[in-house]
Amino acid sequence: MIVGVPREIKRDEYRVAMLPVGVDELVRAGHQVLFEAGAGLGSGITDAEYQEQGARIVPTAADVFGQAELIVKVKEPLPQEWPLIRPGQALFTYFHFAASRELTDAMLASGATCLAYETLRDPQGRLPLLTPMSEVAGRMSIQEGAKYLEKPQMGRGILLAGVPGVAPAHITILGGGIVGANAAKIAAGFQADIAILDVNMDRLRYLDDIMPPNVNVLYSDRHTIRAQLKLADLVIGAVLIPGARAPKLVTRQDLKVMKPGSVIIDVAIDQGGCIETSRPTTHSDPTYMDEDVLHYCVTNMPGAVGRTSTFALCNVTLPWVMQLAERGIDDACQELPPLATAVNIRRGQVTYRAVAETFGLPFAN
Ligand SMILES: NC(=O)C1=CN([C@@H]2O[C@H](COP(=O)(O)OP(=O)(O)OC[C@H]3O[C@@H](n4cnc5c(N)ncnc54)[C@H](O)[C@@H]3O)[C@@H](O)[C@H]2O)C=CC1
Numbered sequence: 001m002i003v004g005v006p007r008e009i010k011r012d013e014y015r016v017a018m019l020p021v022g023v024d025e026l027v028r029a030g031h032q033v034l035f036e037a038g039a040g041l042g043s044g045i046t047d048a049e050y051q052e053q054g055a056r057i058v059p060t061a062a063d064v065f066g067q068a069e070l071i072v073k074v075k076e077p078l079p080q081e082w083p084l085i086r087p088g089q090a091l092f093t094y095f096h097f098a099a100s101r102e103l104t105d106a107m108l109a110s111g112a113t114c115l116a117y118e119t120l121r122d123p124q125g126r127l128p129l130l131t132p133m134s135e136v137a138g139r140m141s142i143q144e145g146a147k148y149l150e151k152p153q154m155g156r157g158i159l160l161a162g163v164p165g166v167a168p169a170h171i172t173i174l175g176g177g178i179v180g181a182n183a184a185k186i187a188a189g190f191q192a193d194i195a196i197l198d199v200n201m202d203r204l205r206y207l208d209d210i211m212p213p214n215v216n217v218l219y220s221d222r223h224t225i226r227a228q229l230k231l232a233d234l235v236i237g238a239v240l241i242p243g244a245r246a247p248k249l250v251t252r253q254d255l256k257v258m259k260p261g262s263v264i265i266d267v268a269i270d271q272g273g274c275i276e277t278s279r280p281t282t283h284s285d286p287t288y289m290d291e292d293v294l295h296y297c298v299t300n301m302p303g304a305v306g307r308t309s310t311f312a313l314c315n316v317t318l319p320w321v322m323q324l325a326e327r328g329i330d331d332a333c334q335e336l337p338p339l340a341t342a343v344n345i346r347r348g349q350v351t352y353r354a355v356a357e358t359f360g361l362p363f364a365n
């Protein structure tokens with residue numbers, strides 16, 4: 001199979017979808033790998049390093065899309081890339097379809113098979129291709145929150161840890177999954193005062209067992225969320241209903257009870273965001289003020305720490321790329337149930353129920 005890796009063109013996206021070891025494995029198995037020139041540079045990997053493993057470097061994205069049967073990417077294709085996608089081609093990347101009707105329509109029209117990293121489920125029900133980036137974003141959310149709570153960044157002027165005689169910051173984390181647990185772990189190290197809210201009681205019991213005493217776990221309902229918003233200096237949005245648009249747990253009206261200059265990091269923005277006032281931002285222009293609350297809603301947080309994130313992502317994607325190349329796209333998806341759960345769109349039809357329901361589109365099983 002010809003596998004292609006284009007350069008990521010999203011703003012401030014420094015990840016690349018394959019490491020030199022991935023090229024080595026594919027070439028050893030008899031496949032060809034095409035790389036767009038410079039694709040790895042944001043993560044500190046040169047064309048020569050890929051070439052040494054047998055990759056063919058081509059000058060443009062059009063060369064990659066024009067020849068490859070399987071495109072392996074990091075972020076969703078952007079409008080400039082849409083015309084390059086061919087019917088029958090397969091794309092393996094983050095899509096987050098529920099956040100964008102335009103992207104969904106474009107991929108339906110393309111005739112391609114779209115395998116989304118974020119919905120691939122393993123036999124234990126976990127999301128192994130989302131997990132490493134959620135670990136990165138969860139950990140990053142606290143360092144970004146700490147920065148934006150500083151007064152020159154428009155925050156309240158609060159130090160997460162406090163000092164002897166002055167209370168630490170209160171951090172409310174909506175959703176206690178991978179992002180939430182990683183955010184709590186880092187925030188706990190800062191000695192902040194933390195509450196994690198979730199609707200999954202088993203998860204809350206588990207977090208209660210493993211977290212230090214400055215982390216409390218609470219059941220997530222309207223009243224508890226509102227009570228927390230009054231206390232919070234920093235809110236982390238970390239809920240997920242896989243494949244679906246994120247539920248809006250906080251309305252514009254709710255923000256009125258928050259302290260002026262408090263900060264929201266809505267990590268769930270890639271699925272539309274869990275705060276009514278959230279809208280996507282970029283690393284170059286990450287924040288805006290609404291209702292006196294500073295919002296940070298960057299849709300590719302791990303892109304800023306591209307080198308760490310590239311290694312973390314490629315460690316988990318490569319085995320699935322190998323399966324797709326070895327078995328062929330359709331056979332791999334029929335024979336391996338986790339790959340079937342990644343297929344969101346196939347040849348003009350929506351094949352992921354939550355995406356179909358989000359947009360009222362027909363669902364094809
Ligand atoms: N902005 C970015 O760059 C990145 C965003 N993400 C996103 O972060 C979000 C969270 O991801 P993960 O932690 O991996 O998901 P996860 O599935 O591990 O955790 C989500 C949690 O939300 C909980 N939840 C669902 N409904 C809830 C409600 N009403 N109230 C409270 N909790 C609720 C679930 O029970 C679950 O524990 C996803 O949208 C993911 O795509 C992940 C990585 C990077």
Ligand SMILES: CC(=O)C(=O)O
Nearest residue numbers: 094133270299300302
């Ligand atoms: C999960 C995701 O959207 C990202 O890592 O950018």
